[in-house]
Amino acid sequence: MKEYVKPDQVPENSSMARNLAEMKNLGKQMENMRSNEELISYGKSPDPVQHEEELKNKEGL
Template sequence: MTKKDLPKDYVPKNSSMARNEEEIEDLGKQMEHRRTGEVLKEDYDKVPDPIQFDKANEKK
């Protein structure tokens, strides 16, 4: 199935890998323009990522 075969508003049922080099390049461009955690904190007063690690699980 090619990109031209899919409707413009098609959303896959699950996450999917990039199917070709063009999609990889597009994803790279999107990632370049993402806001960093510092920008989110300073400019938008938002928490960039939920806490996923606590000291109780820390390896000793």
């Protein structure tokens, strides 16, 4: 059984964006995200968990 939560008790971080302006800003950030290959070319390391999963998918594991 799910408990009733009053609207003023809901945490602010329960959603990715609170309004349209934040959604547009997040969309712009996502469009400009660098791929793992780009990060490596800049001498940075990508997210290790995500990178490992991509390697497993490419190797067929």
